[in-house]
Amino acid sequence: MCRPQVPFARGGAEILADTLVDELRARGHEADLVSVPFKWYPGARVLTQAFLWRMLDLEEADGRPVDLVVGTKFQSYLVRHRDKRVWLVHQFRQAYELDRTELGQFGESSEERALRRKVQTLDRVALGEATRLFAISQNVADRLERTTGLEAEYLPPPPQELDYRCTGYGEFVLSVNRLDRAKRIDLLVEATALDPALEVVIAGDGPDRPRLEQLARERGLDGRIRFAGRVSEGELADLYARCLAVYYAPVDEDYGMVPLEAFLSEKPVLTTADAGGPLEFVADGRTGLVVAPEASEIARAAGWLREHREEAASYGRAGKELASEVTWDRAIARLLA
């Protein structure tokens, strides 16, 4: 199981890979994790770091053949193997749809433009070698098809195992996410400023935290927004169990485990029409609310859920039915087929 990792950071892709190893072992397979630090700057480092994967020999280990390898996200799928499967979490998005946006990385010089193209070439070659190609969401599969012409099968990964339960529909909206700009937690903070009855718990940590805390202070939201930081699995399950709804509205997200986790806790999900992957599960008026990416719309939607708890609960239950279909048994059967 191959996954790159930014040292000291851990997100959905890391959890997915680690869990897959555990689940494979639980089914009697010998599985192990191979990791190389993920580094994408400066300059051509994005390519040379990727090239490290290419030099690995995973055909056999200590004289025993390795039957197959699974790559996950950019850089790891450059690995060589006669039976390379890829369960694509995402490509290097700065080279694609994030290019020339504020989240982009490559400038306008000839060299940087070409660097971006080289990343695309790596993808085309390395993903083209895969004997089976899966994508964690239709959104990721569509992007791949658009950018490389390669077709991937949609294979949603199950969420992490937690003590999912519902103990009621409390007063607060929960955000579970890494705190960085693309996750758009600032929209929720601004929504809280617009609705004096809205209470929010923000679980997670990340580089955007100081800015978000500053924003909350400026808006005078002390007491109504709690930054819980990184929480334990027990605390997370408890927050899910008690919240009114879960807010999850990143920009064009690849997939996002959070909606499925919310559903397993029978909670509706509040998201935005441009969130990408989450929209494969969150349907407006069925399993949650989908609104325009504006603070006023989010405030209005959160207020509506607060005043319509029966509907909120029924959305959560409908979500649970969906999420219960996404199991490791099914995922592993397809991945290894």
Next chain:
Amino acid sequence: MRVAYFSPLPPEQTGIADYSALLLPALRERVDVTVVGRGRKKAPRGTDIALYHVGNNPDAHAWIVDALRRRPGVVVLHDFVLHHLVSGMTLGRGDADGYLDAMEREHGVVGRLLAHGVIDKRIPPLWESRPEDFPLASFVLGDATGVIVHSRHVRDRVRGAGFRGPVRVVPHPAWPVPEITPERVADGVVVGCFGIVNASKRIPELLRAVANVRESHPEVTLLLVGPASPGFDLERRLQRLGLADEGIAREGWIDETRLWALMAGSDVLVNLRHPTMGETSGSVIRALSLGKPLVVSDVGWFAELPPEAALKVPPDVDEAATLTAALDLLVAREDVRAAMGNAARAVARREHDLQRVADLYAAALEDAAGGGAVDDAVLREVSEAAAGVGIAAGTAEAREIARRLAEVELG
């Protein structure tokens, strides 16, 4: 990025002029394009990269190759066989030495001797008799910093010619299907064939096959559209096969609107050729857009069409028989025609979408403009790391690193 764009353009009547007219608006949405006027030999000041469209016709492309000589850049190779272009740019300008050198560069002493034979009029001009055996693509590849081709076939031939720079396969873009009323020339199944009428388009074999098919399916009509090459006696052949009075509809040169209408009114489209010069066919692209089942020769670019959209006929001794079988199937089975037509339309959408093609152009141009610097940076870092652990150039370890880099097109 500023791109200087060298190409024939309308009102010049060449396939490549039409191609550029289609591509340019979409390309302009992605990069800053300056079209260089015909005959000018210098890219404008401030150009980052120059793009040269090269085909086999010296009247249309000699000035472009002259410009390429002054400033290397990305070459779009519309044909692989450039013998006619080269002879026009050398012998046509009184430069016999240039022709001798071009032949020797690609084909050694034998090439030079043959070139002498041509110059002395002891053998027929090779560009007419055997151009496919003497393609002379090196004449332009030497100045190319990157090459864009339309097929894997030509990519492989470019590689085979020793070109080591980046080569990208960019499909021919599809024209939007215009608003037209299909024009039916007969009631039964109409088999359409569009283009120059001559032996290299396999018209003799096609006529024989249609005559065969009509024995069991007399309702079939062959629609033959396009001027006949001088010396190709179509009438005599039609008479001999009993096709002179029935089973054939004949049109000479027609305009674009009529072309679309007649194609749309055909049930099956046939596009054969042998030998191939590595070219694509605008007619085949139009047929795909229209969702028509195709019968093509199993050569070059045509061989790369997906089998679900095109039946392929090898140009061998059984050609007429294979062609008869293919036409028999398509004439008899409306369901097969419909399925192949749907597949054809899907190919046009998937492979030949104009926006996709323009994206691929932008990628090729950006790669050509800055890719060398990126490759240098990668190689520098990898070789420093290798040297740091004692891997010297020329060792087995260094060769493995080079092989791995090449696999992922780095360095």
